[in-house]
Amino acid sequence: MDNLGTWIVWPILLPLIAIIPIFLRKRSGAANVSLVTAAAIVLAVAGLARQVLTNGEQSHAVGGWDAPLGIMLHADGLSVFMLMMTAIVGAITSIYAAGYRFQGGGDSGSSSGYFFWPLSMFLWAALNVLFLAADIFNLYIGLELLSLAAVALVTLERKRDATVAGMRYLLASFLGSLAYLLGVALLYTAFGTLDLELLGARIQPDLPTAVAIMLITLGTALKTALFPLHFWLPPAHGSAPTPVSALLSALVVKASFYLLLRLWFEVFPAALTPAIAQMLGLLGAIGILWGSFLALRQHKLKALVAFSTVAQVGYLFLLFPLASTSAGWGVDAWSGGVYHAFAHACAKAAMFMAAGTLAYAIGSDQLDHLAGTFQHYPFSVTALTLAGVSLMGLPPSGGFIGKWLLLNSALASGQWWFALVILTGSLLATGYVTMVLSHILLRPPDAAPIEPRNTRVSFTLEFAALLLALIALGLGLAATPMLALLRIGMPFTGY
Amino acid sequence: MELSALIPLLVLASSILPSLLIFFLGEDRARLRIWLYLGAEIVKLLLVVFMLEGIYLGQSYETRIPLLPGVDFLLRANALAMLFLMLSAGLWLVTTIYAIGYMEELPYHGRFYGFFGLSVTSTAGLALAGNLFTFYFFYETLTLATYPLVVHRQTREALAAGRTYMRYAVAGGALLLLGVVWLQSLVGPVEFTEGGSLVGRNLNTSALVAIFALMIAGLGVKTALFPLHGWLPMAMIAPAPVSALVHAVAVVKAGAFGIVRVVYEVFGLGLCRQLGVLFPLSLVASTTIIYGSLRALVQDDLKRRLAYSTVSQLSYIVLGVAIVGTASTIGGIVHLMHQGIMKITLFFCAGILAHTLGITRISEMDGVGRRMPATMVAFSIAVFGMIGLPPFAGFISKWYLGMGAVEAGQIWSVAVLITSTLLNMAYFLPIVYAAWFKVPAVPFTEKLPPGRFETGPLLLAPALTTALLTLLFGLFAASDFSPLQWSALIAERELTTQPEVLGP
Known part of the structure; x- marks a missing residue:
């Protein structure tokens, strides 16, 4: 079957196609259509992954028009890796959302819950466009669609704090997109192409290029919530409905990070001077420490989990100094960072889901009110704990693999200060995870069982969180095949 | 896979599988739980005795699974490994019997026995670990598996002790990890070799001393070397069978066993002596011996x-x-x-x-x-x-x-x-x-x-x-x-x- 080249379009087409029946069938069928679509996307991504594994990188000209005229799609190891991450988290979040009761309008069949489905499919399509785009303008399209869907999702429940956070998120996000678009325009005027590969070949180190690179980097760093541009993230992720928090923390911040990774390593690698790389790494390091420190000071569970995302995003930026300055160890750092992104996606989504379930069950997500929840929701607490293990970076979890690879290249390239930051980050993560556990496991002193507001939590909620947490854990044991996939077409020669 | 490569895996499987299974058994299936558990322990003991004989006769048991490029998950038995494995498997059995008699009044038996078994699996993994990476792997899983045992009573004190325990243990793990990765970045993966695996390599002395110090400090946390012992008296809040296991084989022994491995089979006694690290180590040990005794006097x-x-x-x-x-x-x-x-x-x-x-x-x-x-x-x-x-x-x-x-x-x-x-x-x-x-x-x-x-x-x-x-x-x-x-x-x-x- 040589014409399997079309696998590559399905991850984008399927969610877009699904939106039509979701609108037609209205409330009752929305969840079912979405679940079926999610399964189909998972299959399509698996097909593409198999194809890339056996035949190497894949390119596809949409409608048969080649670059520079037509739209090119391109899939290498990194693309497929991100698509897999999105497919796993997206599909399981859909399962979770099917059992979730959105506030401001009853079950998932009614108003606010209903709009989750088309918007999440929209978000999914945007992510897949971004991961498969082969030119910087389509990357922009993906980024922009993503922001629209994400902001709408944050404000889904029409709560005051979520709306305020959503507005702030909207402004930050569009500012980021705007900066990126300016950069793209500068590059296009200077070099006359948008295609990533052609651009990489033509690019010259001059002033407009430097300005363009700076704008692109600032814009995407703002969207990825790199310290000190993270201010918008905790309120937005903390106040969104739980399935949305999961999608935002797991996937949306990774999308802009992916963009940064692509551009810095494949289009303008020469511009990644040690000074700039160290700068990005330093901001990442501060993000790790600052985010974790603030997580430790939170009194609300979901806010704590959101601050943890600020910290975990910091690890991703350590990749730049580690992968750029040490040729021999670059692969380790690069794959470590990307692996960390994948593991964090699964772990963080699981953690948000578990946190959301507990908060929903007792009607509050104040840490002080969580005592005794373990007795009623052992699966959610287990999911939260296992996800925490991955965030701490302890074996046997996916987070550990990422940490090990980053640590290895930090020490091998002599950048021990980043090694210290990585380890301190683990300690702080241990601090906030055990802090949460201490609240949850505490048996109420009067020995009276707690009276949950909603004892009848759908088992779907608990199951989805646990499944994702187990995947985060399993990533620690599946590193060999996953890294082999990641190495297909990676921007390092000789491996 | 050959039998000799399978046996170390079987030893781990003999405790990890029943432990995982027990999490899914209902809380009321006490009888099934106990028989499953005791059966697993007998199987494990038999396997260990079988290996013991093989090792005595010079047979080798080795399982190697690549986990990352250049990093293997390696289980390998030698005489030293068997001593610790025997201790772990034997005391698991007696402690389980004791726990059956003790735990009746405490809730969550399934959870208790599950994590108890996972702790024992971790010690078996530590015993059989054939390289520093695998040792570190199980060193951390031991921390994770013992935390739920320490906080088992779920009282405020138990949870506070659990937090202290985690802080010490994860910090110790981080120091060990730093030492392990640093050494690996200098010489590649380090496998335990009788007589020392660094023998005959020309390496920077001060880096080696630093790595040795990091590893000993990391292992010293679990060994409760002064001044890293603070968690141990606090962890006493755990139920008696847990304290028994923690003090005899599980946690503290993992650290001590690690120090034995590092000195004899990573650095080698000869290199340790050249580096001049043994005298400070004996000073720390002596201080801890006296200090611990003095503190014991007044309790x-x-x-x-x-x-x-x-x-x-x-x-x-x-x-x-x-x-x-x-x-x-x-x-x-x-x-x-x-x-x-x-x-x-x-x-x-x-x-x-x-x-x-x-x-x-x-x-x-x-x-x-x-x-x-x-x-x-x-x-x-x-x-x-x-x-x-x-x-x-x-x-x-x-x-x-x-x-x-x-x-x-x-x-x-x-x-x-x-x-x-x-x-x-x-x-x-x-x-x-x-x-x-x-x-x-x-x-x-x-x-x-x-x-x-x-x-x-x-x-x-x-x-x-x-x-x-x-x-x-x-x-x-x-x-x-x-x-x-x-x-x-x-x-x-x-x-x-x-x-x-x-x-x-």
């Missing part, structure tokens, strides 16, 4: 006194490692086993006293020997062993340690041993005296319904078994398969590769 809470005694006793192992010589090597390694059975006996007895009569303080133990003669006999035997009286197991350890110190010309170490023995007497003998010869001030409050024995038979039998072993390991130290002879075999294999090490 009235029985379990806390035992905890500080553990702090002190563990450093005998470290001291044996830090003194160059055959006798001290044997003394240190054999104490891994001896300290395990003696300390577990003491904790079993402490648990029995608390469970049967509600006694947790030493001041409440006056005359308890008359009410519970069998328990106090076991307790007394373990105490005599701890002090180092012949013919008990502890005497053998101390004798070899002392001999080693004299051989190496470290007379001050002998002084440490003697001082510590006097302190042991000072904090242990009054308990034994009070139990047997004093008269109870108030009548004991019975917490169990009267039965045929002085307490539950499932509580008593494990304590008597380990007490008996304390006696037998001492009496028959010269027979073929005693821990002493096995340690001598280990010492022979670790040291003969470099005969020049033992020279002056």
